[in-house]
Amino acid sequence: MSMWSSVLKALENVYEDGANEERGIASSLIDKMENYEFVFVMHLMIYLLGITNELSLALQQKDQNIVLAIHLISTMKAQLQEFRDNGWDNLFKEVNLFCENQKIPLSNMEEHVKVRGRSRRNGETISNLIHFRGGIFCEV
Known part of the structure; x- marks a missing residue:
């Protein structure tokens, strides 16, 4: 960033x-x-790469310690679950602040958008909140 x-x-x-x-x-x-979804995914990926970095570095070492790797996997899984359970509000605020500072329009979380992978003819929609929180954030 x-x-x-x-x-x-x-x-x-x-x-x-x-x-x-x-x-x-x-x-x-x-x-x-300069699109809200791009910024949202960018912030999410930065956080996720931060969580997985230590494991990635450990797995790249020539003298891999399997016990350490298993421990790091368990730690990473716990961190990801903690992020899913309690990280939405902070991520959402961080993304909105970044967008405001960069003059990127914020997404109205109550606005409905078509469901991806579906024809507009079917008329299936979801709120931006469901799209960002359920469709992107919680899928991690």
Whole structure:
């Protein structure tokens, strides 16, 4: 997240100075980055990668200690469950604050959106809250 402004600036430079195809790609990437769901998933992934980092490093060592690896797996599972049980409010606040600071529109959690993987004709919708909390956050 510390590189957010730099990445956006680089994409803006490509948009201003690039060929037509590059401009289109840069514009599309800016649009995707300045989207609430992108920011939400980015924050979620940063947290998840932080939890799994120690296990990842341990498994990459040549002299792997299986007892340590099993302990780290148990610890990681407990941390993930704790995050599922008690991490939503903090993550939600962190994402909203980031979006406000970056002038990214917040998602209205009461607004209904179509269910992914379903045709609009079927009319199936869920609230953004269910989408973000149940469909993304709790799936971790």
